[in-house]
Every structure is written in C-alpha cells, then in structure tokens.
Amino acid sequence: xxxxxxxxxxxxxxxxxxxxxxxxxxxxxxxxxxxxxxxxxxxxxxxxxxxxxxxxxxxxxxxxxxxxxxxxxxxxxxxxxxxxxxxxxxxxxxxxxxxxxxxxxxxxxxxxxxxxxxxxxxxxxxxxxxxxxxxxxxxxxxxxxxxxxxxxxx
Ligand SMILES: [Fe+2]
Numbered sequence: 001x002x003x004x005x006x007x008x009x010x011x012x013x014x015x016x017x018x019x020x021x022x023x024x025x026x027x028x029x030x031x032x033x034x035x036x037x038x039x040x041x042x043x044x045x046x047x048x049x050x051x052x053x054x055x056x057x058x059x060x061x062x063x064x065x066x067x068x069x070x071x072x073x074x075x076x077x078x079x080x081x082x083x084x085x086x087x088x089x090x091x092x093x094x095x096x097x098x099x100x101x102x103x104x105x106x107x108x109x110x111x112x113x114x115x116x117x118x119x120x121x122x123x124x125x126x127x128x129x130x131x132x133x134x135x136x137x138x139x140x141x142x143x144x145x146x147x148x149x150x151x152x153x154x
Contacts, residue, residue, distance in 0.1 A: 003089045004053050010087060011057055014065050027064040030126060031057055037122035037129075044150065047118050048097075054090075055098045055119045058083065059105055077103035108139055121147055 001009070011031065018024040035056030042052035061083070062076035063069045077099045084095045101116040108120055124143045128136050136144050148154060 004050060004057075006087060006089055007054050007057055007083075010083060011061060014061060018064060018067075023064070023067070027060075029130065031060060031064075033126040033130065034059060034119075034122045037125040038118055041118045041121050041125070041147075045114065045118065047114055051090075051094055051098055052115070052118050052122075055101045055115075056122055058098065059102050059119055059123065073106040074103055108143060 015024055015027050015031070018027060035053045038052040038056035039049050041047075042049040058076070058080040060072065060076065062079045063072045065079065066075075080102050081095060081099045084090045084098065090098065097115055100113070101119040104110075104112050104116050105119050105123060108124070111117065112120065121143055124140045125147055127140060128144045
C-alpha cells in the first residue's frame with residue numbers, strides 16, 4: 001500500500017465508526033472530495049500532489065472524529081500530527097507542511113503558502129462543486145471565481 005492508501009485505511013476506520021448515517025455520508029463525500037480537488041489543483045500548480053491528497057484526507061478529521069467544529073482547524077492540526085506520527089508515513093518536514101496547512105485552512109481571507117493555498121482552494125472547490133446549482137456562500141465566492149478562471153472556466 002502506498003502512503004495515501006495507508007492513510008485512507010486509517011481514516012476510513014474513524015468514519016465507519018460515526019454513528020449518524022447522514023454525517024458519515026457527509027464526511028466521506030467531503031474528505032474524499034477535497035482530497036481529489038487537492039490532487040487536481042496540486043497537479044495544476046506543480047505542488048507535491050501526494051502530500052496535498054494526504055492533507056485533504058486529514059483536514060477535517062477532527063470535526064468528524066470528535067463531532068465538534070469549534071476550533072477544528074487548530075485542533076485538527078494536532079490530531080493530524082498524532083495520526084501521521086502513529087502511522088509513521090511522513091518525515092518531520094512533510095508532517096509540518098501538512099499540519100501547517102490544516103492549522104490555517106479556515107482562514108480563507110488570507111493568502112498563505114502555495115501548499116496551504118491548495119488545501120484551502122480544494123475545500124472551496126468541493127463545497128462549490130458538490131451541488132453547482134446552489135448559490136455559492138459569500139466567503140467562498142472570490143476564491144471560487146479565481147479557481148474557475150485558473151481552470152479556464154469563466
Ligand atoms: Fe473542509
């Protein structure tokens with residue numbers, strides 16, 4: 001198994017234990033969706049695609065594991081670090097890159113490092129493409145327009 005599959009196996013165990021069927025469905029759709037958007041955007045921007053997919057899979061795991069969205073980015077970065085350390089699939093630099101991105105992913109109004117930007121934009125892309133017939137929420141509108149532009153859709 002490669003690192004992405006090892007991580008997914010671990011995350012699937014957490015998601016499978018979610019008691020609420022609707023929330024479990026949301027968790028799968030969102031985490032796998034963001035991971036795929038991370039891959040697309042990372043490939044487009046020449047960012048490390050493997051680490052980007054791993055960040056996407058982990059970025060909201062705290063919310064789903066603990067069922068608490070309060071401070072989920074900061075607490076999620078700590079949980080992601082614990083998971084990566086226990087799985088022993090990343091070196092220190094890789095762990096920091098992934099966890100820094102998770103820590104900052106709720107700050108959508110600021111421009112971050114190239115890697116963190118991939119995760120934030122992937123989060124927006126998944127929200128907006130899940131049902132393209134719905135109106136885009138205001139704080140994601142600017143990023144979504146820029147993403148469509150970047151991918152030649154306007
Ligand atoms: Fe998210």
